[in-house]
Amino acid sequence: MSDPGPRRISRRALLRLLLLGGIGGGLAAAExxxxxxxxxxxxxxxxxxxxxxxxxxxAAVVLARCPSYHDDVLACLTEAWAQADMPDVRGKxxxxxxxxxxxxxxxxVTTAAPVVxxxxxxxxxxxxxxxxxxxxxxxRRDALPVAQACGLAxxxxxxxxxxxxxxYDDPRPVTAADGWFFRTRTLWLPRHVREAxxxxxxxxxxxxxxxxxxxxxxxxFGIVPGARYGWPKNLLHIxxxxxxxxxxxxxxxxxxxxxxxxxxxxGDGPLFGAGVPHGLLAVGADPVAVDVACAGLVGFGLxxxxxxxxxxxxxxxxxxxxxxxxxPADALRRRxxxxxxx
Amino acid sequence: MSEIAxxxxxxxxxxxxxxxxxxxxxxxxxxxxxxxxxxxLTCLAGEPAAARRGVAWLQAAQRAxxxxxxTADDAESGWQTAWALLALVRCRGDEAVVQRGVAxxxxxxxxxxxxxxxxxxxxxxxxxxxxxxxxxxxxxxVAWVEPTALTLLALAPWAAAPEVSPxxxxxxxxxxxxxxxGGGWNVGNPVMFSRPLPPRAVPTAWVLLALAAxxxxxxxxxxxxxLRSEMLADGGASALAWGLLALAALDQEERVxxxxxxxxxxxxxxxxxSPYHTAAALLALAGGWP
Numbered sequence: 001m002s003d004p005g006p007r008r009i010s011r012r013a014l015l016r017l018l019l020l021g022g023i024g025g026g027l028a029a030a031e032x033x034x035x036x037x038x039x040x041x042x043x044x045x046x047x048x049x050x051x052x053x054x055x056x057x058x059a060a061v062v063l064a065r066c067p068s069y070h071d072d073v074l075a076c077l078t079e080a081w082a083q084a085d086m087p088d089v090r091g092k093x094x095x096x097x098x099x100x101x102x103x104x105x106x107x108x109v110t111t112a113a114p115v116v117x118x119x120x121x122x123x124x125x126x127x128x129x130x131x132x133x134x135x136x137x138x139x140r141r142d143a144l145p146v147a148q149a150c151g152l153a154x155x156x157x158x159x160x161x162x163x164x165x166x167x168y169d170d171p172r173p174v175t176a177a178d179g180w181f182f183r184t185r186t187l188w189l190p191r192h193v194r195e196a197x198x199x200x201x202x203x204x205x206x207x208x209x210x211x212x213x214x215x216x217x218x219x220x221f222g223i224v225p226g227a228r229y230g231w232p233k234n235l236l237h238i239x240x241x242x243x244x245x246x247x248x249x250x251x252x253x254x255x256x257x258x259x260x261x262x263x264x265x266x267g268d269g270p271l272f273g274a275g276v277p278h279g280l281l282a283v284g285a286d287p288v289a290v291d292v293a294c295a296g297l298v299g300f301g302l303x304x305x306x307x308x309x310x311x312x313x314x315x316x317x318x319x320x321x322x323x324x325x326x327x328p329a330d331a332l333r334r335r336x337x338x339x340x341x342x
Numbered sequence: 343m344s345e346i347a348x349x350x351x352x353x354x355x356x357x358x359x360x361x362x363x364x365x366x367x368x369x370x371x372x373x374x375x376x377x378x379x380x381x382x383l384t385c386l387a388g389e390p391a392a393a394r395r396g397v398a399w400l401q402a403a404q405r406a407x408x409x410x411x412x413t414a415d416d417a418e419s420g421w422q423t424a425w426a427l428l429a430l431v432r433c434r435g436d437e438a439v440v441q442r443g444v445a446x447x448x449x450x451x452x453x454x455x456x457x458x459x460x461x462x463x464x465x466x467x468x469x470x471x472x473x474x475x476x477x478x479x480x481x482x483x484v485a486w487v488e489p490t491a492l493t494l495l496a497l498a499p500w501a502a503a504p505e506v507s508p509x510x511x512x513x514x515x516x517x518x519x520x521x522x523x524g525g526g527w528n529v530g531n532p533v534m535f536s537r538p539l540p541p542r543a544v545p546t547a548w549v550l551l552a553l554a555a556x557x558x559x560x561x562x563x564x565x566x567x568x569l570r571s572e573m574l575a576d577g578g579a580s581a582l583a584w585g586l587l588a589l590a591a592l593d594q595e596e597r598v599x600x601x602x603x604x605x606x607x608x609x610x611x612x613x614x615x616s617p618y619h620t621a622a623a624l625l626a627l628a629g630g631w632p
Contacts, residue, residue, distance in 0.1 A: 230479025
């Protein structure tokens with residue numbers, strides 16, 4: 001046999017190799033750039049976001065003027081709820097989730113009891129089959145003493161509505177939805193969260209030194225059980241505040257929002273900010289839209305609240321299409337002092 | 343029936359069929375509640391059979407790495423390992439099980455900050471040294487006050503062992519670094535953006551229990567003063583019970599807190615329909631930390 005000599009590669013084959021190498025290198029670079037989510041997940045979010053921005057019908061956010069907790073909060077809430085395209089709660093198990101992170105005398109840290117009880121009364125009137133109120137404080141106190149200190153426990157006892165410490169509520173693992181938890185596919189969640197047909201997030205409207213603002217989405221941190229993850233729920237910080245907020249929301253939907261901005265908190269939130277007599281209740285079936293609207297009212301654009309900006313980009317909720325209803329927004333605008341930044 | 347007997351009866355009634363206890367009546371058995379209930383029943387010496395079933399549940403719940411998670415089927419060992427050891431040592435659990443647990447705790451490492459700019463940032467914003475080694479709630483996370491305190495307490499019987507002693511000393515240093523301005527502890531953030539954050543009763547109580555066991559010289563008068571005020575300010579069964587247990591470890595008492603704890607006992611003999619709270623209250627009212 002004759003020696004074939006050194007093998008030569010044709011120009012076409014070389015171009016093919018270069019093309020394949022370029023595609024492979026590009027994909028690897030894209031995977032690296034989009035970590036920890038990865039390219040496939042990133043494209044899913046981006047595509048969904050584009051579709052949502054183009055095609056989603058507007059989400060209703062109703063603003064109600066409610067000057068103080070001594071006014072008829074239930075009447076304000078009922079009127080707002082009726083305009084907000086809220087889901088039918090008849091026959092449903094509903095968990096009401098206020099913000100009870102801690103009670104600190106002199107600071108409006110928690111959702112006010114009159115707002116929580118107004119939500120409970122409205123749900124009862126609307127035919128919810130089971131109503132429970134619960135939170136899992138992040139700053140290492142049991143929830144019940146916090147609820148007692150802010151007057152909520154007694155008000156719920158009058159109504160025979162159970163109060164649940166979500167930090168200790170029989171946590172079990174569920175599948176984490178939508179890929180926002182990068183190191184785990186499961187999340188341990190409390191029984192009342194797992195079994196709820198609907199969660200009503202009832203946050204205090206306030207600034208937050210890590211998240212910019214704390215509203216109905218950030219309020220969901222309180223459903224993460226300290227008994228499994230410890231305090232202050234370090235999993236959420238290690239995973240990242242933005243992906244954790246969005247991952248929790250996607251996992252526990254449906255969630256609707258009632259924001260207590262009757263007295264808000266500005267400045268050094270979420271614990272030591274100053275009270276702002278604001279006179280606002282905000283209600284909506286899309287908590288992303290509600291939070292975007294409320295953040296805007298207190299002077300925070302999307303660019304300042306990372307989790308809301310990412311929600312808008314990824315098509316989590318309807319951040320870009322909001323129909324404000326109820327009281328005129330301009331009458332309810334207050335520019336809140338910013339929280340301290342690193 | 344005395345308050346003690348009623349609380350014991352509550353614990354016996356609420357033991358799950360698998361031998362463990364949940365945080366709340368009717369909930370699945372978990373390591374922390376089972377450990378505290380077994381401790382309470384063993385220390386009172388009234389119901390060793392129920393305590394033995396609790397110990398058996400704990401031993402069966404040990405994971406392959408020697409640690410314990412929240413429940414028997416938890417796929418990750420966490421801070422509950424310290425609780426399991428605290429119970430097994432005092433309830434005469436299997437020595438091999440205990441030794442695997444000790445090894446797991448000693449092997450557990452908190453997250454380390456490698457970049458000097460990260461360390462500077464944490465020191466500037468939170469006022470702490472992030473690279474002092476305590477113990478995390480879960481593997482790979484940063485250290486926090488309560489798992490560090492519980493682990494010190496769990497490892498105290500081996501304090502003189504050469505492989506244990508240096509880690510205990512580091513843990514004590516960690517806790518001293520996390521002390522709040524004016525005394526006491528919270529989760530582990532004494533400062534945030536130059537603002538002092540307040541101490542809380544339960545973390546302070548667990549730290550004092552731990553320091554009383556391994557480094558009593560590190561306790562300051564302010565820590566005890568803070569515990570007294572915080573446990574009363576909180577007023578919950580957990581804060582009162584753990585506060586009283588810490589004070590008892592320091593040969594002190596707080597009668598107002600004890601009275602308030604007694605007043606919270608329900609007609610069924612328990613506190614907050616919680617075997618966990620009831621067991622802690624039982625320990626607090628019946629003689630202190632074992």
